[in-house]
Amino acid sequence: MTDLDVARPPRATAGNDAGAPTKAKPTRRSLFTRxxxxxxxxxxxxxxxxxxxAFQYYPLLGNVIAFQDYQPYLGIDQSLWVGIExxxxxxxxxxxxxxxxxxxxxxxxxQTIIVFPAPIVVAIVLHSLLSNRLRQxxxxxxxxxxxxxxxxxxxxxQQVLGGTGMINNWLRTHGYDPINVIGxxxxxxxxxxxxxxxxxxxxxxxxxxxxxxxxxxxxxEASAVDGATRWRQTWHVTLPxxxxxxxxxxxxxxxxxxxxxxxxxxxxxxxxxxxxxxVLDTYVYNNGIIxxxxxxxxxxxxxxxxxxxxxxxxxxxxxHRFGEEGVxxx
Amino acid sequence: xTHTKVAPGKRPxxxxxxxxxxxxxxxxxxKAVFLTIICAFVVVPFIGVISTSLATxxxxxxxxxxxxxxxxxxxxxxxxxxFAGGTVTQALLVSCFITGVGTLLALLxxxxxxxxxxxRGTVGNRKLLLLxxxxxxxxxxxxxxxxxxxxxxxxxxxxxxxxxxxxSAFNVIVVRAYFVGLPDEIIDSARIDGASEWKLFWxxxxxxxxxxxxxxxxxxxxxxxxxxxxxxxxLNDSSQWPLQxxxxxxxxxxxxxxxxxxxxxxxxxxxxxxxxxxxxxISIVPILAVYPFIQRHFAKGVLTGAVKG
Numbered sequence: 001m002t003d004l005d006v007a008r009p010p011r012a013t014a015g016n017d018a019g020a021p022t023k024a025k026p027t028r029r030s031l032f033t034r035x036x037x038x039x040x041x042x043x044x045x046x047x048x049x050x051x052x053x054a055f056q057y058y059p060l061l062g063n064v065i066a067f068q069d070y071q072p073y074l075g076i077d078q079s080l081w082v083g084i085e086x087x088x089x090x091x092x093x094x095x096x097x098x099x100x101x102x103x104x105x106x107x108x109x110x111q112t113i114i115v116f117p118a119p120i121v122v123a124i125v126l127h128s129l130l131s132n133r134l135r136q137x138x139x140x141x142x143x144x145x146x147x148x149x150x151x152x153x154x155x156x157x158q159q160v161l162g163g164t165g166m167i168n169n170w171l172r173t174h175g176y177d178p179i180n181v182i183g184x185x186x187x188x189x190x191x192x193x194x195x196x197x198x199x200x201x202x203x204x205x206x207x208x209x210x211x212x213x214x215x216x217x218x219x220x221e222a223s224a225v226d227g228a229t230r231w232r233q234t235w236h237v238t239l240p241x242x243x244x245x246x247x248x249x250x251x252x253x254x255x256x257x258x259x260x261x262x263x264x265x266x267x268x269x270x271x272x273x274x275x276x277x278x279v280l281d282t283y284v285y286n287n288g289i290i291x292x293x294x295x296x297x298x299x300x301x302x303x304x305x306x307x308x309x310x311x312x313x314x315x316x317x318x319x320h321r322f323g324e325e326g327v328x329x330x
Numbered sequence: 331x332t333h334t335k336v337a338p339g340k341r342p343x344x345x346x347x348x349x350x351x352x353x354x355x356x357x358x359x360x361k362a363v364f365l366t367i368i369c370a371f372v373v374v375p376f377i378g379v380i381s382t383s384l385a386t387x388x389x390x391x392x393x394x395x396x397x398x399x400x401x402x403x404x405x406x407x408x409x410x411x412x413f414a415g416g417t418v419t420q421a422l423l424v425s426c427f428i429t430g431v432g433t434l435l436a437l438l439x440x441x442x443x444x445x446x447x448x449x450r451g452t453v454g455n456r457k458l459l460l461l462x463x464x465x466x467x468x469x470x471x472x473x474x475x476x477x478x479x480x481x482x483x484x485x486x487x488x489x490x491x492x493x494x495x496x497x498s499a500f501n502v503i504v505v506r507a508y509f510v511g512l513p514d515e516i517i518d519s520a521r522i523d524g525a526s527e528w529k530l531f532w533x534x535x536x537x538x539x540x541x542x543x544x545x546x547x548x549x550x551x552x553x554x555x556x557x558x559x560x561x562x563x564x565l566n567d568s569s570q571w572p573l574q575x576x577x578x579x580x581x582x583x584x585x586x587x588x589x590x591x592x593x594x595x596x597x598x599x600x601x602x603x604x605x606x607x608x609x610x611x612i613s614i615v616p617i618l619a620v621y622p623f624i625q626r627h628f629a630k631g632v633l634t635g636a637v638k639g
Contacts, residue, residue, distance in 0.1 A: 048443025062474030164395030
């Protein structure tokens with residue numbers, strides 16, 4: 001602790017006395033004195049810490065029901081222990097579970113390929129605008145959907161794309177056949193992707209714009225002197241400037257790769273059925289809280305969290321190997 | 331500095347974004363089209379929703395549901411009937427309670443914790459900071475979280491929607507980063523004047539962090555206003571439903587909302603679509619109302635956390 005200088009007594013200068021080195025005196029005050037000094041600060045911290053302990057750390061213990069035949073009326077104390085029985089669903093390849101894994105991975109892949117690059121493109125265009133006012137106006141508009149709940153987003157999409165919605169009304173009055181998007185199994189993934197794009201593309205530009213504004217102007221000037229066109233400048237100056245943040249966000253995304261659109265899907269699952277819409281999170285919800293298979297649901301949830309944590313740690317290692325800073329050092 | 335692509339005398343190079351050469355016309359038109367399209371994508375659906383909620387019943391019926399621009403005047407019937415009492419008004423009150431109480435509690439706990447963690451050199455400071463940071467790395471999982479809420483006896487109580495999410499570790503880090511950046515001199519001089527820790531926080535730290543607190547307050551507020559899944563999970567009694575659950579039931583799932591639900595005679599009921607859009611509007615309006623005041627602080631608030639944290 002280097003910040004303790006206030007509390008630290010002057011260090012005894014060693015070597016003045018010939019022979020025996022001075023015994024290192026404890027340089028800190030006792031815990032008790034420090035507690036007495038700092039208790040007002042700690043009092044301020046306690047309520048917030050308690051919430052984090054109660055709702056972030058304490059639930060971790062609840063994961064033991066992954067190894068139980070948990071019965072709500074018996075509670076954790078009295079439910080039977082069944083070892084890894086609940087994890088059978090993972091190993092035996094239960095078709096519903098495999099389906100959920102498949103859908104999750106497909107959606108993650110789509111989002112990485114389509115949703116992830118979208119804000120980068122938008123940010124580069126916005127950054128290249130000469131008018132600050134125009135840029136700020138566009139930003140204010142495209143940030144907005146981020147603050148709408150999934151219920152609102154889904155409702156708005158239904159109104160626009162639904163049977164009596166904006167687009168179908170237009171098609172009908174102009175003599176075309178209406179298109180069924182809502183509740184259409186084949187269009188479901190496209191629909192989810194469109195909703196994510198609509199809701200969060202604008203918001204995601206905020207980080208990229210911040211990084212872009214920090215790119216050294218001299219780089220652009222130097223490349224201009226070398227005769228680089230605007231396109232070449234984007235390729236050789238702008239994109240490399242974004243590289244660290246892109247890698248950072250990809251790592252974070254990897255940690256979330258087993259988490260896709262929970263609320264969004266729960267809201268629309270009824271309309272299309274589980275075949276295309278069941279993902280791991282909805283599997284846990286439908287099996288555990290709706291279906292009462294608490295143990296199995298907890299086992300899937302636990303495995304999912306473990307894999308996610310492992311992915312983040314591994315990705316961070318890889319990033320270090322490539323000389324990037326990653327999420328954290330060490 | 332010679333900009334190869336700039337026609338001489340057009341504009342001084344200093345005005346160019348980041349030293350880039352002047353864009354040519356094709357590029358400028360392309361960008362204008364691109365930006366217009368993405369803005370229209372955001373704005374047009376909202377206009378449609380507002381229009382449908384305000385259009386006259388005849389026009390809504392004639393259009394078969396959705397109205398893009400009301401050409402036959404404006405009719406407030408849909409709003410009158412949803413505010414006449416019953417389900418929607420009740421849900422609105424619940425949402426206001428959750429949002430108001432939740433945001434205040436969340437801000438208080440987040441800022442006090444952030445402040446305490448910013449006071450370097452106090453007992454266990456680093457360990458506590460680590461405790462908060464590590465919680466960012468994992469997610470306790472749906473089932474265990476549910477069991478904890480159940481165990482605390484919070485099921486079917488609005489507190490189940492408020493308390494579990496009232497301290498976001500990420501926001502704590504954001505506020506802490508801001509407090510750490512405050513000059514020590516201010517705090518030291520206040521302490522010499524005899525200010526207690528609470529007074530330091532309340533009269534010095536908090537007022538100086540106004541912008542960050544406003545942004546975080548917006549995030550919490552929007553989060554509470556939008557709380558849907560936790561409400562669905564923890565609240566079984568439909569009289570406790572916040573607006574988002576009402577919205578899901580009557581708009582997304584398309585359950586017919588009748589005169590009884592609204593507290594009006596069913597003969598006078600405007601078309602379902604108008605009522606649905608009116609409910610949608612009242613869940614959007616509060617966000618639109620606070621948005622302009624706080625959005626200029628966005629970048630600051632978000633970036634303190636992202637860059638320093």
